[in-house]
Amino acid sequence: MSVNDELAAAQRSLDEVLRYVKRLEQQLGSGGLEMRRVRIDADRLRESLALLRETDPALAKARRPDLVSISDTPYDNTLWTDSDDEGLGARDRRAP
DSSP states (O other), X not given: OOHXXXXXXXXXXXXHHHHHHHHHHHHHOSOSHHHXXXXXXXXXXXXXXXXXXXXXXXXXXXXXXXXXXXXXXXXXXXXXXXXXXXXXXXXXXXXX
C-alpha cells in the first residue's frame, strides 16, 4: 500500500473510533474525567493525523493550488462609480 492509502485507511479507522466515542459520551455522559480524557485523546489523534498528512511531501504537492496570474493593468474606473469610499462614508454627506 502507498502512504496515501495507509493514511486514508487510518483516517477511516479514526472516523469510526470517533463515532464510537460519541456514542459512549451519549450513554455515559461527557462530564466524567475518564470520558473527557478519551475525547481529548481521540481529538488529538485526529489532529496528529492531519499534521502527518500535511508533512508528507507527496501529498502536499498534490494539494498545491494552481497559481493565478494577476495583470498589472489598472482596473476600469467605471466599475467604482456607484460605490462609496470604504470607511469614509458617502461623498455628499458629512461625518458626525
